[in-house]
Amino acid sequence: MEGKQIIRITETIRFVSITLIVYWLYDFLINRGIGITETYYWIILGVLALMIGVLLIIILNNQTNIYEAHTRNVRRERRIYVSIILIFPALAMFLFGADYCTKFRPKWLNFSQSEYYKDSQDIDEIIESKNKSDQDTFFIEDTVSILEKYKKSTTLLQPRKSGHEISWKESKFGGYPNMESFTAYPKCNVCKSSLNFVFQIYKRDFPEFYFPSNTNIFQLFRCPSNKCRSSYTNSRSDHKMFHYYSEVECVQNKIFKKTGINLKDIEKEVPDCYLKPLKVFDYPYYDDYKEEDLAKLDDNFKFKLGNLQIEKYITKPDTKIGGYPNFIQESYYPKCKCGRIKEFLFQLSSDDRENRNIFDYSNPVNWSDHGIMIGDGGNIYYYICTNCGEKSIESYWDCS
Ligand SMILES: [Zn+2]
Ligand SMILES: [Zn+2]
Structure with a gap:
C-alpha cells in the first residue's frame, strides 16, 4: 500500500472518530446522556470496530510505509504516529462502549439475572426429568393444567441504578423527565x-401497556x-401519586425548576435507573384462584413440587406491567x-432488586434501586x- 493511500485512510478514520466524539459530547451536554437507541449503539460500535480493525491491519502490514510517509513531513517516531492514529477511534469506542454498558447492561456482564425467573415455558421438561411415581405424575399434570388456565404474561421493568444521567427521551426511573407537554x-x-418523578414509559418500548389514543x-x-x-387520609399513610399521559415528539425538552420543596421532611428523589425489561409468565395471588382450583393446588404444591418449581408459579413481586397484582394483604x-x-x-x-436472596432490610435503599418505600415495604397497584x-384509572396500595 502506498503512503498516500495510507494517509487518506487513516485521516478518514480519524475524521469519522472525531465526529463521533463531538456528537457524543454534544448529545451528552444536551441530553445529559446519549439519547440514541440500542440499534444505533450497535451500528456506531460496529463502525468503530471495523475502523480499528482496518487501522491495525494497515499498521501491521505497512510499518515501513507508514514510517516513510509521515516522517518526511512530520518528524515523529513511528510509535507516536501509531498512537495518534489510534487514539481517536479508541476514545470513541470507549465512550460509546461505556455508555452502552451502563445503559443496556449486556447479558454477558450479568449472569446472575438470567438464572432468576427462568421462563416457565419449560414446565413440562422439568417435571418429566424428576423421578416421580405414576400417582405423582398425575398430580403434577393436574397442577400444571390448573396453572395453565391462569397463566398471564407480565413485563418486569427491573429498574437498575445507572452510572450516569439517562436521557429524558428514554423509558426510565428517576432523573429528569420528559416535560414537553x-x-x-x-x-x-x-x-x-x-x-x-418516579418513572416514565414510552409506547414504543412498552406497546403492551395501556395508552389512550393520541398518547405515547x-x-x-x-x-x-x-x-x-x-x-x-383513612389512617393509612402513603404519599399521594400522580400520573400523566401525553403525546410527545422527543425533540426539545423543557427545563423547569422545582418549587416549594424547602420542606424538611421529604422523601429523597428517585435516582436515575435504566430499565431492564423482562417478559415472564405470572400467576395469581392465592386469593385470586377459584376455590376448587386452590384446594387442589394447595395439596399438590405442598407435597409434590420442589421449592424451585413453586418459585416459578409465584405472583411476581417486582415492579411490573400486566400479569397479576402481588397483594400483601387481601x-x-x-x-x-x-x-x-x-x-x-x-x-x-x-x-x-437484582437479587432477592440477599436480605438486608436495614435501609430502604437496600430494598430497591429506585429507593421508594411504600408504607412498610408495600406495593402500589393501578387498575383500569x-x-x-383513562379516567377510570385508580390506584390502591398495601403493605405488611
Ligand atoms: Zn402533597
Ligand atoms: Zn368502566
Missing part, C-alpha cells in the same frame, strides 16, 4: 410541593412530603362505574377499565 413542573394539589408516554410522580395532608379489585371489574394495569413495588379508558 407540561407548562410548569407538576405539583401536589394538596401541599403544593413539586412532585418527585405514561409518567408517574409522587408527592415527596412526609407531612402532606394527603398522606393521612386481594382487591375495584369496580368501575360501568359495572365491570377493573383490570390490573401495573404495580410499583418497594421490594425490587379499558372500556371506560
